[in-house]
Amino acid sequence: SGIKFEKIDMIDVFQEGSERIKPIQDFKDAGLHPVMLRNTQLAGYLKPTPIQRYTLPAIFEGKDLIACAQTGSGKTAAFLIPILSKLMGKAKKLCAPRPNPATFEPGVSTGVRAEPLVLIVAPTRELATQIFDEARRFCYRTMFRPCAVYGGGPIAEQIAHLQKGCDLLIGTPGRLVDFINRPHLLTLKRLKYMVIDEADEMVQSDWENELKQIMSGGDQEEGNITYLMFSATFPKICRELAEQHLAHNHARIRVGRAG
Ligand code: ADP
Ligand code: MG
Numbered sequence: 001s002g003i004k005f006e007k008i009d010m011i012d013v014f015q016e017g018s019e020r021i022k023p024i025q026d027f028k029d030a031g032l033h034p035v036m037l038r039n040t041q042l043a044g045y046l047k048p049t050p051i052q053r054y055t056l057p058a059i060f061e062g063k064d065l066i067a068c069a070q071t072g073s074g075k076t077a078a079f080l081i082p083i084l085s086k087l088m089g090k091a092k093k094l095c096a097p098r099p100n101p102a103t104f105e106p107g108v109s110t111g112v113r114a115e116p117l118v119l120i121v122a123p124t125r126e127l128a129t130q131i132f133d134e135a136r137r138f139c140y141r142t143m144f145r146p147c148a149v150y151g152g153g154p155i156a157e158q159i160a161h162l163q164k165g166c167d168l169l170i171g172t173p174g175r176l177v178d179f180i181n182r183p184h185l186l187t188l189k190r191l192k193y194m195v196i197d198e199a200d201e202m203v204q205s206d207w208e209n210e211l212k213q214i215m216s217g218g219d220q221e222e223g224n225i226t227y228l229m230f231s232a233t234f235p236k237i238c239r240e241l242a243e244q245h246l247a248h249n250h251a252r253i254r255v256g257r258a259g
Pocket of ligand 2: 073076197
C-alpha cells in the first residue's frame with residue numbers, strides 16, 4: 001500500500017496502511033462523547049495537534065495503530081481522548097469491580113483484583129506519572145479510575161490503590177510484569193486497549209523482555225485488544241513487536257517537521 005502525504009500547519013504527515021484516515025479539523029467534529037469534549041475544553045485544548053487529528057478518527061474506527069511523532073506533540077491525549085470517549089458509551093457495564101464501601105478500611109486488603117480495560121506502558125516513572133496526571137484530567141466526570149504503578153514506589157501503597165478499582169492501568173514494564181505474575185492482584189482478561197508509549201525508549205532501556213511478556217499477556221483471542229504503539233522512532237525490535245501483535249490492517253501515522 002502506498003504512502004499518503006499531506007501538510008498540516010507546516011508539518012508533514014505520512015500515512016501508511018490499506019485505508020486512508022480522514023483527519024479531523026476540530027475536537028467538535030470528532031464525534032467525542034460530550035463529557036470528553038468538555039474535558040478537552042477544561043484542559044484548555046482548543047485545537048487538536050497534528051497527531052491527534054489522525055489518531056482520534058483511527059482509534060474511533062477501532063484500528064490498531066503505530067504513531068510516530070516528536071516529544072511534545074500531544075501523544076498522551078492522542079490516545080487518552082479517543083479511548084475514553086469510546087469507552088464512555090458503555091461505562092456502567094465496563095467499569096472495573098470496586099470494593100464494598102460499607103466494609104472498606106484503608107490499609108486493609110479488599111481482595112478486589114484489578115481488571116483494567118486499558119493498559120498503558122511507559123518506560124519511566126516520570127512518564128508514567130505524567131500520563132497518570134493527564135488520565136486523571138480526562139477521567140473527570142467519567143466513572144473510570146486510573147492507577148499508576150512503577151518501580152521505586154512503595155508496592156503496598158500501589159496494591160492498595162489497585163484494590164480500590166482500576167480501569168486504566170499505567171505502569172513501567174518491570175513493575176507491570178511483577179503484577180502480571182500475581183494473578184490474584186491483576187488480570188488482563190478484560191483488556192480492550194494496550195498502549196505502548198515511547199516504545200523506542202523502552203527498547204533502549206532494556207525493557208525488551210518485559211515488553212514482550214506484557215504484549216503477549218491478556219486475552220490474546222484475535223481482535224479483542226486494540227494495540228496502539230507510540231514512539232519517536234521505530235527501531236527493528238519495535239517493528240517486530242508490532243508485526244507480531246498489531247492487526248494486519250493497522251494504521252501508521254508519522255508526523256514530522258517539514259524538510
Ligand atoms: P508527547 O507525549 O508527544 O511528548 P504530551 O502528550 O506530553 O506530548 O503533550 C505535550 C504538552 O502538550 C502537554 O503539556 C499537553 O498538556 C499539551 N497538549 C496536548 N494536546 C494539546 C492540544 N490539543 N492543545 C494544547 N495543548 C496540548
Ligand atoms: Mg509522551
